[in-house]
Amino acid sequence: MGEFELIQRYFAVAPCAQGGDGVVRGIGDDCALLALPPAEQLAVSTDTLVAGVHFPAVCDPFLLGQRALAVSASDLAAMGATPMAFTLALTLDQANAAWLEAFAKGLQQMAAACTLALVGGDTTRGPLSMTLTVFGRVPAGQALTRAGARVGDLLCVGGELGDAAGALPLVLSQRQAVAEIAEPLLARYWSPRPQLALGQALRGLATAALDISDGLLADCGHIAKASGVALQIEAARVPLSAALCALAGHEHALACALSGGDDYRLAFTVPPERLSAVQAQWPEVRMIGQVLAGQGVQLLDAAGLAIEAPRGGYQHF
Amino acid sequence: MGEFELIQRYFAVAPCAQGGDGVVRGIGDDCALLALPPAEQLAVSTDTLVAGVHFPAVCDPFLLGQRALAVSASDLAAMGATPMAFTLALTLDQANAAWLEAFAKGLQQMAAACTLALVGGDTTRGPLSMTLTVFGRVPAGQALTRAGARVGDLLCVGGELGDAAGALPLVLSQRQAVAEIAEPLLARYWSPRPQLALGQALRGLATAALDISDGLLADCGHIAKASGVALQIEAARVPLSAALCALAGHEHALACALSGGDDYRLAFTVPPERLSAVQAQWPEVRMIGQVLAGQGVQLLDAAGLAIEAPRGGYQHF
Numbered sequence A, B: 001m002g003e004f005e006l007i008q009r010y011f012a013v014a015p016c017a018q019g020g021d022g023v024v025r026g027i028g029d030d031c032a033l034l035a036l037p038p039a040e041q042l043a044v045s046t047d048t049l050v051a052g053v054h055f056p057a058v059c060d061p062f063l064l065g066q067r068a069l070a071v072s073a074s075d076l077a078a079m080g081a082t083p084m085a086f087t088l089a090l091t092l093d094q095a096n097a098a099w100l101e102a103f104a105k106g107l108q109q110m111a112a113a114c115t116l117a118l119v120g121g122d123t124t125r126g127p128l129s130m131t132l133t134v135f136g137r138v139p140a141g142q143a144l145t146r147a148g149a150r151v152g153d154l155l156c157v158g159g160e161l162g163d164a165a166g167a168l169p170l171v172l173s174q175r176q177a178v179a180e181i182a183e184p185l186l187a188r189y190w191s192p193r194p195q196l197a198l199g200q201a202l203r204g205l206a207t208a209a210l211d212i213s214d215g216l217l218a219d220c221g222h223i224a225k226a227s228g229v230a231l232q233i234e235a236a237r238v239p240l241s242a243a244l245c246a247l248a249g250h251e252h253a254l255a256c257a258l259s260g261g262d263d264y265r266l267a268f269t270v271p272p273e274r275l276s277a278v279q280a281q282w283p284e285v286r287m288i289g290q291v292l293a294g295q296g297v298q299l300l301d302a303a304g305l306a307i308e309a310p311r312g313g314y315q316h317f
Helices: A003-012 A061-079 A097-114 A163-171 A179-190 A196-201 A216-227 A242-259 A272-281 B003-012 B061-079 B097-114 B163-171 B179-190 B196-201 B216-227 B242-259 B272-281
Strands: A023-025 A032-034 A040-050 A082-092 A117-125 A129-139 A154-157 A208-211 A230-234 A266-270 A286-292 A296-300 B023-025 B032-034 B040-050 B082-092 B117-125 B129-139 B154-157 B208-211 B230-234 B266-270 B286-292 B296-300
Touching: A003 A097, A023 A117, A032 A082, A032 A117, A040 A061, A040 B082, A040 B129, A061 A082, A061 A097, A061 A129, A061 A179, A061 A196, A061 A208, A082 A097, A082 A196, A082 B040, A082 B129, A097 A117, A129 B040, A129 B082, A129 B129, A154 A230, A154 A272, A163 A179, A163 A242, A179 A242, A208 A216, A216 A230, A216 A242, A216 A266, A216 A296, A266 A272, B003 B097, B023 B117, B032 B082, B032 B117, B040 B061, B061 B082, B061 B097, B061 B129, B061 B179, B061 B196, B061 B208, B082 B097, B082 B196, B097 B117, B154 B230, B154 B272, B163 B179, B163 B242, B179 B242, B208 B216, B216 B230, B216 B242, B216 B266, B216 B296, B266 B272
Parallel strands: A040 B117, A082 A117, A117 B040, A230 A296, B082 B117, B230 B296
Antiparallel strands: A023 A032, A032 B040, A040 A129, A040 B032, A082 A129, A154 A266, A154 A286, A208 A266, A230 A286, B023 B032, B040 B129, B082 B129, B154 B266, B154 B286, B208 B266, B230 B286
């Protein structure tokens, strides 16, 4: 099968390639064309997933398609951007029809959930990997960045953390668990739900934001550095799911939440007087700490004593 | 070395990351932010290069950096877009400082030549490959597409073809040649010059355009299909370089030009009365055929007889 037929068969005809908000020209020319409403800016993010590094080399292609797009779309959520479109650069060691069909379906389902249109990409032969570039729009000056946290702000997260990291032994079939425990954890690994609506709602409310991909501590470190402040996290306030605690025990569950990564939930800072407005609409949002003068990230135990943080963040090299 | 230091050291401080036309926010947050002038649209293209497939696994990283960006930027030229920015998703099997430094320099030099600012990306561990996504802007409705060729238009190319394909035996060290022959051919493989200025100049003049990456015949087939016309190419008019003919002989040189790919020169259709205006400014532009009613691509020999075209275009699968 030729490269062009391959793309045509599995991707160009997908509903997610039918064009959407702002898509002037999608798949099929040298470039896609996007239009922005007046006074809006384009938000762009690129992420690569490599087989054997970011996902098991042998896995369900439908789930992989979902996960690949969710990981990238989460960056749009972190900027408060309204999703528009994405490109897919897919490198495959072979063109397997059943694999491609399932992968395209998973991608398509996540694209529909995120209202993202597939507008272009590239298909190449090589070791399995994929690079997705996502596009969103945001009113000029209203993007959520990492740089705006102010002393006195509260630090919040968009929900329970650590599930995806805790699920890894299940993903890698190193461990088994009963369905009530395994299913929600595996779903958080394979089908993270980018918090796009929350991100957009936080425009004008949050002072800084990002999505947690490298672990809470490492990512809070990015906010602290970009904003020139210190972040203090109360360990007892970090929300953990019942499934994760049941699988891993409380102590390891907390470690997953602090340093595990792959959460794709938002962390953000917000002035105290705005928290109730956020939580009224987003009850899963939890306050986990506050912004102080200084630098770095400080972790407090239940007694309010500073504890040494586990070394945080996934390091590729 | 951590991923963040790696990116910081070699890419974020490069001149090409200092922001450019339309770059509101570059490297360092969850998304880059781009702004468009009123009534302009964003042109986007993504290309992946895989070691051992699109370039030799062992090669000069400086040249690779140049080539990777040029290949992508050529798609902006094909749409008549003004270059703005690009992202780099780089997958490396190891973080080798000397390799990275040279790669970043080559990338940077091509970025400066193309006026493209590096605004983001991803660095991952895995088999060597890279996906670049390029961004340009074009006045609404003025993008050059593949779909506008009309019966009676002339078919033109932006200069000599086949050099990069002809250079492959030199690139792969399967053959050697004297410097006067090897150097210009290797330069056309490793440092193609995207015809960005020509593409912008063709806005409002050309009726259809693309960049030749899969071989003249295959790419002309894309114009013919998208425009619903036939393209007739006179083989004797296809411009070939002296170096290519010296290395490969005329017959093989023509085959490289027709089916070799990797040219990254523009092919476009233009009404006859506009050709002289184009060639006055771009003397390297050559008329090689015409647009007829019908479908597909027809190749004529010097006597005007139809000859069977070699099977065209690089097929990954």
